[in-house]
Amino acid sequence: MSTLAIIGAGPRGTGLLERIAANAAELLPPDRPLEIHLVDPYPPGAGRIWRHDQSPLLRMNSMAEDVTMFTDASSTIEGPVRPGPSLAEWAARAEEFAPYQPVADPAVRAELRSLAPTDFPTRRAQSAYLDWVFRRAVAELPPHVTVTVHRDTAQSVGGPPDGAQLVQLSDGVLIADQVVLTLGHLGSSPDPGQRELAGFAARHGRFHLPPAFSSDADLSGVAPGEHLILRGFGLAFVDLLAMLTEGRGGRFVPAPDGLAYLPSGREPVIHVGSRRGVPYHSKTGYRLQGPPAPLPRYFDAAAVDRVLARPGPLELRRDFWPLMAKEIGFGHYHELFHAHRERVRLPWTDFLDRYDRLDWYAPELTALVEQAVPDPADRLDFEALDHPLTGLRLTPDGLQQHLRDHIRTDADRRADPAHSADLGAFLALLSLFGQLPRIMAADRLTARSAATELDGWWSGFFNFLASGPPGFRLRQLLALSEAGIVRFLGADLRVAPDERTGTFVATSPTTPGHPVHATALIEGYLPKHVLSRTENPVLRTLALGGELLEEAGLLTVSLPDGRLLDPTLDNTPHPRRTALGPHTNGRAYTAFARPRTNAPGFRQNDAAARSLLTELALTTGARGTATPTSEKVIRT
Structure with missing residues (x-):
C-alpha cells in the first residue's frame, strides 16, 4: 500500500486526479494499492475560488464553450488522452454524463438548462461543472485506488527525502509517500x-x-x-x-x-x-468568420530552439517578443484577409510571402501592412493598444467623455463580427502559451526579464488584451x-x-492639477503571491526551514513534472514533494482551458501524474492516517 497526499482539491488538484486516473492502468499494477488523500477546507473540485458559496453576480470571463477540464486531440502528452465535455456541452446534456447527480441549487439548475455556448456563466455554474469533473475523476480510478477527502487546512509538511512525509492537519497527521501542493491562487501578507x-x-x-x-x-x-x-x-x-x-x-x-x-x-x-x-478589452461575442489560422507559424518549437541556442542570457522582449508579436500578427491578418477580403489590397499569398521574410520591427513590414491594409483600424498596433491614454491631457469632465467613447467603441467592436480579426489575434495570443513553458524550463531568461517582463509586462499585456470581461460588463460600466x-x-x-x-488623494497626469480626495481606498486587483510573505502555512513552514527556492516570488520547481527544488539537497528535485499551479515558476496559471489549445496546465498535470505513479508503484511504506472525524471516504 502506498499513499499520496494532494494538498489543494480545487481545479488543479482535480486535474491532477483526472490524469492519475488516466495513467493508472499503465503505471500502477493492480497489486500496488494506492490511497489518495485530498486536503482542502473548501469543496473538492471547485475549491476556494470557484466554490458555490459566492455571489451570483460574479461571472466567468470565458464563454461556456471555451471552458474544459479535459485533454483532447491537440494535447501533446505522454499519457492517454481522455476527452470530456466542455462546460457548455456538459450543461446541455448533464444527465448523459456519468456520474450524474442533479445540481442542488435551483437557480444554478435553471442557468445550466438555458446556458448557450457563447454565454458567460456565473462562477456558481462553473462550480457545478467542477464538482462533476471531480466525481468523474474519482469514478474512473481503478478499484485498487481509493480517495479520502479531508475538509481541513494542512499546516505543515515534514519528513526526510528518503522517508515518509508527515502532513500536519488540525486534528491529526497524514503519513504519505508522496506529497503534491496544488494550492491554487494564494495571497500574501501586505507589503x-x-x-x-x-x-x-x-x-x-x-x-x-x-x-x-x-x-x-x-x-x-x-x-x-x-x-x-x-x-x-x-x-x-x-x-x-x-x-x-x-x-x-x-x-x-x-x-x-x-x-x-x-x-x-x-x-x-x-x-x-x-x-x-x-x-481591459472585453471578450469577443462572435466566432471566426474565416478558416482558423494554422498556428503556430513563427513561434514554434524550432523557432524557440534557435533562440535558446544563442549564447549568453536571454530576455523576453528582446529575444522572444519579435517572434511572439509576428505570430499574433499572423493570426490577425489571416482572419482579415480570409474573412474580409474587401478591406485588403493584396492577395493573401502575396502578403504572406513577404510577411514571412520580414522581421517584426523591420520598416519594410510596416510598409507592407500599410500597402495591403488601407484602414488603420484594421492594422495591429501593439503600442496604441498597450498605452491608449499616452500623451493625453484632459479636464476631469473631458476625461469622462473620452473614456465613455473609448469603452463604447471597444464594446461595439468586440460585438461586431466585421472586426473578427481581433479574434484571430486573440487565438494566436493563446497559442503562444504552447512554447512559453519550454522557455521557462530552459531557465535562460535573466532574473530581471523573468520578473519585470514575463511576470510583469507580458502577464499584464496578455490579461489586458485577452482576459477581459464579457461585453455586457462594459455596457454596464457606461451606464x-x-x-x-x-x-x-x-x-x-x-x-x-x-x-x-x-x-486618500489620487492624481494622474491625464488630468493634471485635479487631485481627487476620498475617504475609502480599494486595491482592485488580485493578490500577488510572494513566497517570502506567503499566507499559506505549508509554504511558510517549508520556507522558514530553508527547504524551498524562490524565483521572482514563486516557488521553484523542476519542469515539467513540478518536483520541488530543495536547497538542502543541493538545489536538486525533492524525490517526494511536487508543486503545481500559479504559485510556482511553472506559470501554467489556468487549471482549466479552452478546448483544442494543447493547454500547458494539462501537460504539466500529465507529466506530474506519470512521475508520481512511477514512484508510487515502487513504494510500499507509508499509510495515511488521520482522526475519523476529519475525513470523508469516497470508494470507487
Whole structure:
C-alpha cells in the first residue's frame, strides 16, 4: 500500500486526479494499492475560488464553450488522452454524463438548462461543472485506488527525502509517500506600502481594502455615498463594481442607447484609475468568420530552439517578443484577409510571402501592412493598444467623455463580427502559451526579464488584451458612468495618504492639477503571491526551514513534472514533494482551458501524474492516517 497526499482539491488538484486516473492502468499494477488523500477546507473540485458559496453576480470571463477540464486531440502528452465535455456541452446534456447527480441549487439548475455556448456563466455554474469533473475523476480510478477527502487546512509538511512525509492537519497527521501542493491562487501578507496605507486608514477611521479575492472581500465598511478610490481596472475591478452597485440593490434597465442604471441610494461614488487608465478589452461575442489560422507559424518549437541556442542570457522582449508579436500578427491578418477580403489590397499569398521574410520591427513590414491594409483600424498596433491614454491631457469632465467613447467603441467592436480579426489575434495570443513553458524550463531568461517582463509586462499585456470581461460588463460600466456612480481618474494613477485632511488623494497626469480626495481606498486587483510573505502555512513552514527556492516570488520547481527544488539537497528535485499551479515558476496559471489549445496546465498535470505513479508503484511504506472525524471516504 502506498499513499499520496494532494494538498489543494480545487481545479488543479482535480486535474491532477483526472490524469492519475488516466495513467493508472499503465503505471500502477493492480497489486500496488494506492490511497489518495485530498486536503482542502473548501469543496473538492471547485475549491476556494470557484466554490458555490459566492455571489451570483460574479461571472466567468470565458464563454461556456471555451471552458474544459479535459485533454483532447491537440494535447501533446505522454499519457492517454481522455476527452470530456466542455462546460457548455456538459450543461446541455448533464444527465448523459456519468456520474450524474442533479445540481442542488435551483437557480444554478435553471442557468445550466438555458446556458448557450457563447454565454458567460456565473462562477456558481462553473462550480457545478467542477464538482462533476471531480466525481468523474474519482469514478474512473481503478478499484485498487481509493480517495479520502479531508475538509481541513494542512499546516505543515515534514519528513526526510528518503522517508515518509508527515502532513500536519488540525486534528491529526497524514503519513504519505508522496506529497503534491496544488494550492491554487494564494495571497500574501501586505507589503510595506500596503501596511502604510492600512495604518493611515486605522488612524483616521477610513476604509482600506488591500488586494483580495473578490468572493472573499468584505465591502460592508464602504458607506453609501462615500467617495471611494478603486485602484485597478481589470477583472477584480469588474467583480467589485458589481458588488458595490447591483449587489447593493441597484438595477440596470434597457434604454434607447443601451443601458441605464437605477441607483438604490446605497452605492458609493467610485473613482477608478490604473496604470493604463482604461478597462481591459472585453471578450469577443462572435466566432471566426474565416478558416482558423494554422498556428503556430513563427513561434514554434524550432523557432524557440534557435533562440535558446544563442549564447549568453536571454530576455523576453528582446529575444522572444519579435517572434511572439509576428505570430499574433499572423493570426490577425489571416482572419482579415480570409474573412474580409474587401478591406485588403493584396492577395493573401502575396502578403504572406513577404510577411514571412520580414522581421517584426523591420520598416519594410510596416510598409507592407500599410500597402495591403488601407484602414488603420484594421492594422495591429501593439503600442496604441498597450498605452491608449499616452500623451493625453484632459479636464476631469473631458476625461469622462473620452473614456465613455473609448469603452463604447471597444464594446461595439468586440460585438461586431466585421472586426473578427481581433479574434484571430486573440487565438494566436493563446497559442503562444504552447512554447512559453519550454522557455521557462530552459531557465535562460535573466532574473530581471523573468520578473519585470514575463511576470510583469507580458502577464499584464496578455490579461489586458485577452482576459477581459464579457461585453455586457462594459455596457454596464457606461451606464454607471452616465449615472454619476463611476468617475474615471486617468492613467499612471498615484494614490497617497494625506495626513492633514485624513483622506486618500489620487492624481494622474491625464488630468493634471485635479487631485481627487476620498475617504475609502480599494486595491482592485488580485493578490500577488510572494513566497517570502506567503499566507499559506505549508509554504511558510517549508520556507522558514530553508527547504524551498524562490524565483521572482514563486516557488521553484523542476519542469515539467513540478518536483520541488530543495536547497538542502543541493538545489536538486525533492524525490517526494511536487508543486503545481500559479504559485510556482511553472506559470501554467489556468487549471482549466479552452478546448483544442494543447493547454500547458494539462501537460504539466500529465507529466506530474506519470512521475508520481512511477514512484508510487515502487513504494510500499507509508499509510495515511488521520482522526475519523476529519475525513470523508469516497470508494470507487
